[in-house]
Amino acid sequence: MTMSDFQIEVYQNEYLPQGAAEVNAIVTVTSSGSGAQVPASTPAAEVIIVDCSGSMDHPRTKMAAAKRATAAAIDTLRDGVAFAVIAGTDIATLVYPGKLGMAEVSPRTRAEAKAAVERLYADRGTAMGEWLLLAAQVFQTRQNPLRHAILLTDGKNVHERASKLDQILGEVAGEFVCDCRGVGTDWEVRELRKISETLLGSVDIVAEPEDLEQDFRAMTTASMGKEVADVALRVWTPQGARVKFVKQVEPALADLTGRREESGPRSGDYPTGSWGAESRDYHVCVQVSPANIGDKMLAARVSLVTRGGDVLGKGQVLAIWTDDTALSTKISPEVAHYTGQAELASAIEEGIEAQRTGDVETATAKLGRAVALAHSSGHEDTAKLLAKVVDVVDPARGTVRLKRDVSAVDAMTLESRSQVTKRVGKSGGQS
Structure with missing residues (x-):
């Protein structure tokens, strides 16, 4: 069997304003699979x-x-x-x-x-x-x-x-x-x-x-359809930098930060499970020491590794400090999109919980915010689920009214699928 081919792409705005100490990147991992039916000999x-x-x-x-x-x-x-x-x-x-x-x-x-x-x-x-x-x-x-x-x-x-x-x-x-x-x-x-x-x-x-x-x-x-088991995202950071968090953000949200296992000096592994032919996105956030204008640094090296230590793919997260505000204020659309998707999931969960406890004001505010986020990110599946729980007056502004009678199935379907994300249209990354 030909082992899956893996590719890592990094999407970020590498330009930081003076004094900035946080670098965010979306790391897309794509496995092409072997292109054939996995044979019975696969254990x-x-x-x-x-x-x-x-x-x-x-x-x-x-x-x-x-x-x-x-x-x-x-x-x-x-x-x-x-x-x-x-x-x-x-x-x-x-x-x-x-x-x-x-x-x-x-x-x-x-x-x-x-x-x-x-x-x-x-x-x-x-x-x-x-x-x-x-x-x-x-x-x-x-x-x-x-x-x-x-x-x-x-x-x-x-x-x-x-x-x-x-x-x-x-x-x-x-x-x-x-x-x-x-x-x-x-x-x-x-x-x-x-x-x-x-x-x-x-x-x-x-x-x-x-x-x-x-x-x-x-x-x-x-x-x-899975072909490669026990794959980890390995993140190396230089002296003076540390990983703030690593989260899977597509196809569903999952915080992997607490699952880190040290794998070497300034290097940690985050489990991703088994892979077939598929693609997933991860949000990596690194805390760095602010540098001088014009300085450039490698904020993190990201690689995909098997339990046996084979490296399947590599990518770099960079940081460049600049006094050009046109460069430093530009937000990576991928980072912005998935930050919004995480907020969407939180708004749904907090809204459903408030509705469950009879807190109408909080439920209306949170679920209204969720409707606005689902609308702005084009997350039609979530918008449809939300429309079964609230009457949508203005989706762009998030103006909603709670429905009087919501079925348990509709509320639980919205809650159980709240972590499912929609992929962003990519804007050219570096691998």
């Missing part, structure tokens, strides 16, 4: 975690849909991929294979796994940390570097303390990537987001059980 592993708590029987269509979706995911896996299925209640149970480990996908194991899934039933409680712990133990029985899990739930993590879930997340972080899905409206967006962000995956609502099958198939297809 991939998949674990499907199905919530089997008692609430999955209310209505009964949820459990039936979860079984169909799991079967569809199993059918989507390539032959030869290692896989397992876990049933989650207040304990975690390995449904297939029968003992700790993983089976390899074949016509026989597919049929066996689907038969085991068909026997699942809803009972007991919910302890998601236990599910993730068992998933990590299952993955550890194989050397396969490409490790992906799907976690489906319909409820809150009621049979486990939040501190216990946090502890387990700390233990399993970096072991596998996990995409989380909430079916119905009785689960908590923030809870699943914490899991998905820690495990570098996605979170979304599947409002109707009958839509699970298509969603599971799409997630598994995407997982099967």
Whole structure:
């Protein structure tokens, strides 16, 4: 297999006014993929975690849909991929294979796994940390570097303390990537987001059980398209400079700052998970010591590296101090766009929370600001979701009225997709 080709482009205004000490850049990483179907020899592993708590029987269509979706995911896996299925209640149970480990996908194991899934039933409680712990133990029985899990739930993590879930997340972080899905409206967006962000995956609502099958198939297809595992964004800064933050800003917002692992003198690695043919954007902010007018410095060197130390791509973040205000006051459109996207996400989350607690004034102000930001950035998907929660009077000014009756599905869809960003039109970067 030809390993994916990676390219790094840096978008920034490198000119700073006198005394300025902060350098911002958008780093676009593009992987072209191998251009071919990933062969069965690629060492991939998949674990499907199905919530089997008692609430999955209310209505009964949820459990039936979860079984169909799991079967569809199993059918989507390539032959030869290692896989397992876990049933989650207040304990975690390995449904297939029968003992700790993983089976390899074949016509026989597919049929066996689907038969085991068909026997699942809803009972007991919910302890998601236990599910993730068992998933990590299952993955550890194989050397396969490409490790992906799907976690489906319909409820809150009621049979486990939040501190216990946090502890387990700390233990399993970096072991596998996990995409989380909430079916119905009785689960908590923030809870699943914490899991998905820690495990570098996605979170979304599947409002109707009958839509699970298509969603599971799409997630598994995407997982099967990954080619390179455990890729990190390595940021080196010179003496006197430090990284203020590193955030993924497209396709969704995720703050990676606290995930830094030191990788050498003045160098740190930020995890990005597994890659197939795709492109992502990162906002890198570096604090530097102000220099004299005319001085130029390398504020950061950004590279993409594998766990084995292979460098997949490189880029530079520069700083030039100038007294030319026409140069120094120009804001990079990419930086401005993603700063606005982060503000949009915050406005939505704060507005939804205020609406939930009955604070009409704050909810109206925040959701109005969100409407204005979505309008100005051309984020039509978010604008449509906002229009289900507020009546939009003037989108440009953000004048809105809260709707009297907002469905739980509409509010949760807006909240769960608040971190999804829209890509900016690029203005020529340097690589």
